[in-house]
Ligand code: B12
């Protein structure tokens with residue numbers, strides 16, 4: 001097989017494995033690498049310390065795989081035939097972002113890439129060296145996706161494909177063989193600014209630049225501590241991730257739907273009752289979210305988010321659930337319950353909070369109560 005034939009056989013195999021888009025870029029030093037460093041220096045990565053690790057690998061993929069020549073970028077559509085988060089109206093329910101409705105994509109994508117990698121080794125030669133990554137590696141996946149022609153990086157910073165939109169997961173194989181390369185897709189955002197206008201926390205601080213510290217996805221998934229009080233209202237009823245800047249994107253209006261069973265919502269879990277989430281025990285959480293991306297937040301993170309959403313609903317029916325959370329063993333949940341109680345009850349929460357303070361031993365929770373009492 002010559003290089004062109006081999007390249008198309010890899011793409012064909014990837015399609016057989018369920019990848020919707022496959023593109024190949026040469027290993028190169030792209031201008032985006034510089035942007036990444038500036039992004040980190042400005043503190044936009046927040047507490048995601050893993051993004052600062054292995055800078056030499058992100059800078060030069062040769063440090064990931066010596067002799068690397070090509071990056072094969074594969075994308076899998078995870079869109080399902082369910083409503084958009086901007087259509088949600090019931091504030092007594094939480095909203096989970098689309099990518100987390102089904103099974104953990106890391107496993108699905110990794111399994112496919114592993115078979116593809118084995119195919120390349122068996123069809124090419126024993127000297128081929130390859131590595132695969134999905135999400136967690138030191139690879140700027142959107143940048144490589146862009147140069148492989150999979151899509152362009154939109155103003156919302158997501159990789160968007162002209163045909164199927166941005167509801168896609170990315171994964172890649174880095175290899176030491178030379179292949180035929182694709183050309184980058186042109187930017188098709190034009191004068192549109194819908195994502196920037198729709199973001200409730202103004203996290204897209206300028207086109208193509210996202211400050212994670214303001215992003216609901218970061219606040220509800222990555223941040224392990226308290227959600228800053230000034231940002232809690234903006235979180236609305238998003239209890240795991242956020243899709244708003246993609247929901248409004250015109251390129252997603254005709255997004256294809258995936259038939260992968262792995263990505264279909266678990267028992268309508270895209271829009272769960274907040275009261276149900278707030279009562280989950282450690283054991284129930286484990287059972288409910290086994291094999292789901294949601295396990296990342298652990299129970300404490302998800303309940304923190306649900307309590308914030310209950311506060312944002314303004315719904316008095318939630319008071320008994322919030323009071324239950326005020327007695328939770330996790331200080332993080334108690335601290336947000338303090339806020340949620342105040343958010344719904346205002347000054348009327350004073351007596352409950354004063355009395356709770358008498359037995360509260362955690363400094364973070366007491367600080368939260370102090371802040372609220374001084375504002376009442
Ligand atoms: C950290 C991280 C986050 C952070 C930061 C996101 C961000 N925008 O940077 C948080 C937690 C906020 C996040 C959220 C989400 N994430 Co995320 N995340 C990542 C991760 C692990 C690293 C991304 C990163 O390095 N960010 C730093 C910025 C600076 O880099 P970048 O986004 O790659 O941007 C490059 C380009 O934007 C380019 N660039 C583009 N335009 C321009 C313009 C100018 C002027 C310049 C100079 C540069 C430039 O330069 C940048 C650096 O190379 C990647 C996986 C990976 N290893 O790449 C997944 C990844 C980006 N996330 C993904 C997903 C699905 C999400 C969410 C949709 C999940 C959700 N529903 O909540 C949201 C989307 C939010 C959004 N609008 O981006 C997918 C994206 C798929 C896609 N279609 O783009 C990825 C690729 C995971 C995967 N394997 O599928 N994520």
Ligand code: SF4
Pocket residue numbers: 156198199200201202203204210214215216217242243244245246
């Ligand atoms: S994911 Fe949500 S919070 Fe983050 S930039 Fe998009 S709209 Fe804003």
Ligand code: SF4
Pocket residue numbers: 154155156157188189190192193194195196245248249250251
């Ligand atoms: S909403 Fe508009 S500006 Fe934002 S990514 Fe989509 S096309 Fe680009």
